[in-house]
Amino acid sequence: MEANRVYNFNPGPATLPLEVLKETQAELLNFSGSGMSIMEISHRSKEYDAVHNKAKADIKELMGLGDDYDVLFIQGGASLQFAMVPMNFAINGKKGNYVLSGSFASKAYKEAEIQGVGTVAASSKENDFRNVPKQGDLKIDPNAAYLHICYNNTIYGTEYHYIPDTNGIPLIADMSSDMLSRPLDFNKFSFIYAGAQKNLGPAGVTIVVARKSFIENSPENLPTMLRYNTYSKKNSLYNTPPAFCIYMVGKVAAWLKKQGGLSVLAERNAKKAALLYDAIDNSNGFYKGHAEKDSRSFMNVTFRLPTEELEAKFIAEAKEHKLCGVKGHRSVGGLRASIYNAMPYEGVKCLTDFMEQFRTANK
Template sequence: MNKRAYNFNAGPAALPLEVLQQAQEQFVDFQGIGMSIMEVSHRSKQYEQVHNETQALLKELLHIPDNYKIMFLQGGASSQFTMIPMNLVGEGQVSSYVHTGSWANKAIKEAKLFSDVHIAASSKEQDFKEIPDLSALELPEQAAYLHITSNETIGGIQYQQFPQTGKVPLIADMSSDILCRPLDVSKFGLIYAGAQKNLGPSGVTIVIAREDLVQESPANLPSMFRYDTHIDNNSLYNTPPVYSIYMVNLVLKWVKEKGGLAEMEQFNQEKTKLIYDVIDQSQGFYRGVAAPADRSIMNLTFTMENEALEKQFIQESQEAGFVGLKGHRSVGGLRASTYNAVPYESCKALQQFMLDFQKKHG
């Protein structure tokens, strides 16, 4: 095999090489059944075992309490922007949101189609470079939930601690940082995540929900948009994204083999420190975007003196085998996404490239 790229894509993103190799070995013949897992019936015992084992692995790694349900859905996190207010906002209630950037804004926009929206806090005035102070958070009595985006992929900010919401359920879009660190699921009413960052390939969305919140959806909702439809049918009401769930299964086993989420957090902190140190010690050649206290360990955002220099950085990095370092089209700049599967060696290589680039162009 040729040398693998230094993959810093924001999503779909790097997958563990060991997982890809195992999937390759089983691609044509899954466990000796003479077929690929993509070819088997989703009602078969072979797939049922993968399906249920994947749920069990999630429960084990995240220490999910027994009164929570796991759903494998489709449509990405974007579909959850709609399903959450459709299912959880009752008559006379409002939905509350913390506005921290692009993805929070998209969730807010969809919620406004189905509910009155209350903005509990926002960092818009800070150009979404930090998480707003939530220490004195006040929620309206009629709030159905408070929604947060735990990690803003585009802006590169991440919650270091989560707000206390009392009796109001806390809901989190964790698409870009789930499994990057330990998590107390019991603090949340619902967590959702598109798989294509830390969980596996695109195609499946994981929803972890407290049972009392989702056991009975409004009667006027179509079947596919009701959480209770998927809970009652163990996410098998319709054909699930079989191969994506199988890949999530392999990734979860990989995380477990690495020691779990505490070890994963330490690993992520060590490798991102390599890059943040270059930024901080560059005397302004590289300029971090996010406030230091709220920096993400998944998406590292930075800029340079001008756009021409950033374009030169992208060009030379691509020539050196780096992929995905261009910032999101909506904000420009530069970004390195260092999800769980991005090796330490890739971050070390980026560190050296950045040092060499500064020496050459500084």
């Protein structure tokens, strides 16, 4: 680790690959020989056009998707997608089915409910969102417009370890906090969206990866910027895009390819998660994980200590050891370590070493 850097366990905005940050720093004043920053050049220039299209191509390559899918870059965060999804797809009398597995899944459902087009297919709320509903729990309406899931639940530390069988109903997934962290059969999804600031880049852009046939016929009565086909028809350049954010996403995608792709990242992420969960499970009850074991997230590890006072002490002392961002979400408290693609194994090892020291000193 660089002398002036910390291990950043924040859930988002989150840690970025150091190599990517250094490349960005080197190019900041003179991008591609233009004499300008990427933040200053025209989004209509050939220099930016190359950045934009390479980012799209690398994302599709990493996901193993072909020309029947498109990549869109949209502003407004995943929160805007909560509203845009039902606006575009829950039409002609059909409603969206939602699986409630955490806070953001519930917020997505609320936006559909506001529009009068949301129904619940399954929920783990009664279990304090400790698990992801299983396939047998899903009650999917055969006439639903889509099934919406949140693939990884950042706040509660749960993650899907299967792809729901929808029996032909389009599958939509919010993958904000685990996008490009492991290989999946992405062809089973009609529509995927992800806020970049957790595992892909800085805040300011949302990546949408969708089957072209699914997004080509947005309702004509929607405002222009709320129609997905506006973005697909204009290559996400209908208005000025968040160029710097897309540039950074492209840098991260290229870095993922350089690492060896999603299979390599999945092995690394599983190894990091196992190290941290072992520290929790082998603490004789001092640390208690929130998620049920078969729903544990590889990206966001949530746990509690015996008292809130000890949790506050843990957070303060962890920071002194250059372990930052381990405070749990304000709505649930506790501790959370986000161990995204860019978090090195060494960072997790430093955290688990500190956890053992803290346990020994405070048990």
